[in-house]
Amino acid sequence: MTENPLDWRDEDVRGFGMAVGGPARVLRPTTAEQVADAFAAVRRAGGNLALRGAGCSYGDAATNRDGYVLDLSRMNRLLEFDPATGVAVVEPGVTVRDLWRRSIGHGFWPNVVSGTMAVSMGGAAAMNIHGKNAYRVGTFGEHVPWFELLTAGGELLRCSRETQPELFHAALAGFGMLGCITKLAVATKRVHSGRLRVWGIVARDLDHNLELIESLRGQADYLVSWLDLHGSGVALGRGLLHRADQLAPGEDPEGPCRFEAGLQDVPPNLFGLVPKGWLWPGMWAAVHAQQVLLVNWLKFQAGYREAKHSPYLQTHGAFHFLLDYVPRWQWMTKPGGLIQFQPFVPVGSTSRVLRTLIERCQATGFVPYLGVLKRHRPDPFLMTHGLDGFSLAMDFAVSRHPRRRAELWRLCQELADVVLDAGGRFYYAKDAVLLASSFQRVHGGAAVDRFRALKARWDPERLLQTDLSRRLGV
Numbered sequence: 001m002t003e004n005p006l007d008w009r010d011e012d013v014r015g016f017g018m019a020v021g022g023p024a025r026v027l028r029p030t031t032a033e034q035v036a037d038a039f040a041a042v043r044r045a046g047g048n049l050a051l052r053g054a055g056c057s058y059g060d061a062a063t064n065r066d067g068y069v070l071d072l073s074r075m076n077r078l079l080e081f082d083p084a085t086g087v088a089v090v091e092p093g094v095t096v097r098d099l100w101r102r103s104i105g106h107g108f109w110p111n112v113v114s115g116t117m118a119v120s121m122g123g124a125a126a127m128n129i130h131g132k133n134a135y136r137v138g139t140f141g142e143h144v145p146w147f148e149l150l151t152a153g154g155e156l157l158r159c160s161r162e163t164q165p166e167l168f169h170a171a172l173a174g175f176g177m178l179g180c181i182t183k184l185a186v187a188t189k190r191v192h193s194g195r196l197r198v199w200g201i202v203a204r205d206l207d208h209n210l211e212l213i214e215s216l217r218g219q220a221d222y223l224v225s226w227l228d229l230h231g232s233g234v235a236l237g238r239g240l241l242h243r244a245d246q247l248a249p250g251e252d253p254e255g256p257c258r259f260e261a262g263l264q265d266v267p268p269n270l271f272g273l274v275p276k277g278w279l280w281p282g283m284w285a286a287v288h289a290q291q292v293l294l295v296n297w298l299k300f301q302a303g304y305r306e307a308k309h310s311p312y313l314q315t316h317g318a319f320h321f322l323l324d325y326v327p328r329w330q331w332m333t334k335p336g337g338l339i340q341f342q343p344f345v346p347v348g349s350t351s352r353v354l355r356t357l358i359e360r361c362q363a364t365g366f367v368p369y370l371g372v373l374k375r376h377r378p379d380p381f382l383m384t385h386g387l388d389g390f391s392l393a394m395d396f397a398v399s400r401h402p403r404r405r406a407e408l409w410r411l412c413q414e415l416a417d418v419v420l421d422a423g424g425r426f427y428y429a430k431d432a433v434l435l436a437s438s439f440q441r442v443h444g445g446a447a448v449d450r451f452r453a454l455k456a457r458w459d460p461e462r463l464l465q466t467d468l469s470r471r472l473g474v
């Protein structure tokens with residue numbers, strides 16, 4: 001034990017969507033030794049403990065009601081960056097933003113980034129996050145050469161594809177169940193410009209959207225489609241697809257100037273004037289005055305204008321981190337908060353399944369205010385969400401009335417059955433509703449047995465728990 005007593009604080013710990021979570025005792029360690037001390041202290045107290053990075057998981061993946069939480073955001077030293085290879089060695093609390101701010105000046109950009117740059121490297125690894133290029137470069141774990149894992153028993157293990165390969169492939173995407181990642185290597189990729197060439201492409205309906213993605217995925221570096229989930233009939237699944245390509249050496253004469261980190265960051269003010277922190281109340285009004293239908297219609301129409309002016313050049317930061325443009329945007333769903341439901345559907349049944357889900361939402365009056373369509377590919381991680389197919393992230397505002405809230409949970413569980421019947425999967429960073437019975441169906445009995453065996457081997461007392469893991473019966 002270190003000499004200083006551990007400074008646990010009582011806090012309300014919630015998911016990013018604010019709809020789930022609760023009181024917990026929180027510690028913010030700064031070293032791996034303090035993590036080991038915390039493990040020992042919680043074990044002695046007979047408690048259980050959740051690992052938490054930046055708290056960007058929408059649901060209960062990093063919450064632990066009435067238990068202990070280790071918030072790793074202060075273990076945030078970027079230890080090494082090799083400007084020849086682009087490989088960084090980082091502590092788990094280093095964020096996507098910290099990483100690209102270090103790498104971009106050397107002409108490197110992370111291989112996989114999420115829609116917000118606030119995500120930590122530990123959280124990205126534990127959830128095996130994907131980007132808008134998942135169909136092309138796979139998931140985050142595919143770009144992690146090795147990591148150090150502190151097990152619940154206090155053993156520090158180096159894991160890679162060669163050393164502890166089983167643990168390596170299970171802890172990546174293992175949602176913090178097998179130990180704490182205390183250090184990891186992350187490979188970034190060479191870029192020749194600070195900008196991307198971007199196209200906005202209007203998609204008439206769901207099938208058009210899917211066809212466009214299928215036809216472009218052999219050439220495009222990034223593809224992501226926004227869907228207006230209020231569109232019905234012939235307009236069901238309409239939206240705006242964004243394609244972005246990296247530029248070849250010399251293609252953008254101004255490209256290297258854009259390597260300056262300050263030019264990649266999202267600006268603090270809108271039009272240089274309005275502090276962006278003031279935007280969420282306007283969005284709150286749109287959500288609560290049932291104006292989302294109108295806002296989505298306007299956004300869809302604006303897509304035609306964007307398509308006409310495409311392609312255009314945009315910085316990596318502006319393309320990837322659109323959601324960071326509006327700080328605290330999730331507050332627009334207060335007081336009930338939001339949940340995201342992100343099914344992954346195999347390629348052969350995507351059109352039928354997504355159509356069914358959207359129609360079911362519309363029929364029940366729970367229309368997601370946001371829909372985002374992406375293409376994926378399989379990966380080698382045990383608990384992965386990756387498959388040869390598409391995902392549709394659907395954001396639902398949650399009512400503060402218990403009856404409406406329960407109805408939404410039931411609807412999502414029904415939708416999950418449609419997805420699971422088609423051999424689909426789910427992504428625990430975005431989940432708040434799945435039942436324990438679904439866990440087995442997502443991964444299959446053999447994979448679940450292997451994961452449970454690893455948990456029993458490396459955490460026999462089940463020290464590491466979250467609200468998610470208890471819900472799924474892990």
Ligand SMILES: Cc1cc2nc3c(=O)[nH]c(=O)nc-3n(C[C@H](O)[C@H](O)[C@H](O)COP(=O)(O)OP(=O)(O)OC[C@H]3O[C@@H](n4cnc5c(N)ncnc54)[C@H](O)[C@@H]3O)c2cc1C
Pocket residue numbers: 016050051052053054055056057058061062072092113114115116118119120121122123124126127128129130131132175176177179180181182323429430466
């Ligand atoms: C606006 C927004 C956009 C997003 N866009 C995307 C996207 O495009 N693609 C995508 O894949 N995801 C996306 N996400 C989800 C996000 O990438 C994941 O939830 C990610 O895991 C969050 O990282 P975090 O650091 O916040 O981890 P947390 O949410 O705090 O924790 C996530 C999991 O990691 C575990 N964990 C955390 N640190 C460690 C550690 N050091 N060792 C072991 N386990 C650990 C936790 O126990 C938990 O199970 C988005 C989230 C938001 C809020």
